[in-house]
Amino acid sequence: MTPTSRILFAITLGLAVPFGAIAADDQATTQQGGTKSLDSTAPMSAGEVKKVDKSSGKVTIKHGPLANLGMPAMTMVFRVKDPAMLDQMKEGDRINFVAEKVNGAITVIQAEPEK
Secondary structure, eight states: OOHHHHHHHHHHHHHHHHHHHHHHHHHHHHHTTSBSOOOTTSOOEEEEEEEEETTTTEEEEEEOOBGGGTBOSEEEEEEESSGGGGGGOOTTOEEEEEEEEETTEEEEEEEEEOO
């Protein structure tokens, strides 16, 4: 094997490992219905609904830390898993919710009024 062939082989092998990991991650995502970590045991987070945008299927929530996503407290716009969830929310509502990364977007997968 020539030195050039060895270098090309090493580069090819070096690229194959990360691409294999990506493929395995994508396969796991597909097996879970298109979500990476749809974990029904994720803790609920407290938040206040700031805006409901039914036409885009999004809600703005001022929330505490999202432990399962490693996010600090902030106000942000979320997609919702089911647009019907938005019918149960209005500006000013205090809610408990679970957000997960779904198809690359942080999405509210469960929400309920604060008790």
